[in-house]
Amino acid sequence: MQLLRLMSGAIIIRMPPDGLPQAGIHGIELTGIPVVHEFMKEIEAHQLVYNFICVPLSNPMGLDSQIMGVQTGYNNLHTNQQNCWNWNRIGNLKDEPSQEGHWIKTLLDLSAPADIILDLHTAGVEAAPHIYYNESQKEHVTGLGIPHLLSWNISSDSFADTNFQRGKVALTFELSSSRSVQGEWVKESLIYLRRFFGLLPKVEGSRIWQTEKQLKKWYSPTGGILCWHKDAGDTVAEGDVIATLYTRKGSMDLKSPFTGVLLLKNPIHAPHERQELAKFLVE
Numbered sequence: 001m002q003l004l005r006l007m008s009g010a011i012i013i014r015m016p017p018d019g020l021p022q023a024g025i026h027g028i029e030l031t032g033i034p035v036v037h038e039f040m041k042e043i044e045a046h047q048l049v050y051n052f053i054c055v056p057l058s059n060p061m062g063l064d065s066q067i068m069g070v071q072t073g074y075n076n077l078h079t080n081q082q083n084c085w086n087w088n089r090i091g092n093l094k095d096e097p098s099q100e101g102h103w104i105k106t107l108l109d110l111s112a113p114a115d116i117i118l119d120l121h122t123a124g125v126e127a128a129p130h131i132y133y134n135e136s137q138k139e140h141v142t143g144l145g146i147p148h149l150l151s152w153n154i155s156s157d158s159f160a161d162t163n164f165q166r167g168k169v170a171l172t173f174e175l176s177s178s179r180s181v182q183g184e185w186v187k188e189s190l191i192y193l194r195r196f197f198g199l200l201p202k203v204e205g206s207r208i209w210q211t212e213k214q215l216k217k218w219y220s221p222t223g224g225i226l227c228w229h230k231d232a233g234d235t236v237a238e239g240d241v242i243a244t245l246y247t248r249k250g251s252m253d254l255k256s257p258f259t260g261v262l263l264l265k266n267p268i269h270a271p272h273e274r275q276e277l278a279k280f281l282v283e
């Protein structure tokens with residue numbers, strides 16, 4: 001098992017804010033790991049006026065969980081297979097002597113001195129980049145060039161939300177799709193971080209959505225083989241044919257139930273009845 005790799009303190013000037021970029025708390029979410037490694041080089045090169053704690057590999061147990069080369073470490077399957085814990089929903093376990101409790105305590109102790117927490121995630125088999133943030137922290141997420149900004153009111157037990165409740169700027173970035181990684185995604189994600197830390201000018205163009213009201217899930221009407229006709233990030237209108245489902249009785253058109261944006265596709269190609277297929281941002 002790999003140990004937590006911690007790199008601390010590129011430069012300390014005056015009374016800088018502490019920043020903690022972290023990646024990979026979900027073991028299927030790979031893009032953030034090279035992004036943090038590459039960003040550490042930029043901290044050095046530009047001598048950024050922050051005191052960084054970089055955690056490129058925040059969940060080695062999750063990363064090591066795979067079946068036939070496919071990452072499966074979203075939940076901890078090892079400790080409780082009947083009711084496995086989502087690795088990013090274990091904040092409530094921090095005082096327990098379990099593996100999850102020990103791990104979240106380690107991450108919370110590491111992040112305790114930080115003022116800014118950037119938790120780098122990915123989503124789905126195909127996703128448009130987005131950020132989850134508390135509505136009070138809008139100024140920190142605008143201008144980065146991330147197309148969709150999802151503001152929340154009701155806190156979860158996620159690592160970032162737990163840190164928000166500790167009084168920090170705490171953001172969950174969803175950089176790309178999960179389980180694979182491409183050089184382009186790493187490059188684009190580094191641009192978001194450069195804008196965040198002032199190395200590049202801010203840009204316009206992000207859309208803001210209310211998570212509790214506008215983020216909607218979509219479920220398969222029956223079992224079959226799913227062929228999409230839309231890409232993540234595409235605009236859709238209610239009633240548009242967006243996919244074909246090949247069932248035992250033949251093929252059927254699946255129409256969009258919403259007008260808005262197809263935010264992400266779940267990693268489901270052969271869904272069963274009522275399995276979640278996708279998430280939409282709804283006008």
Ligand SMILES: [Zn+2]
Pocket residue numbers: 026029088121122
């Ligand atoms: Zn995640």
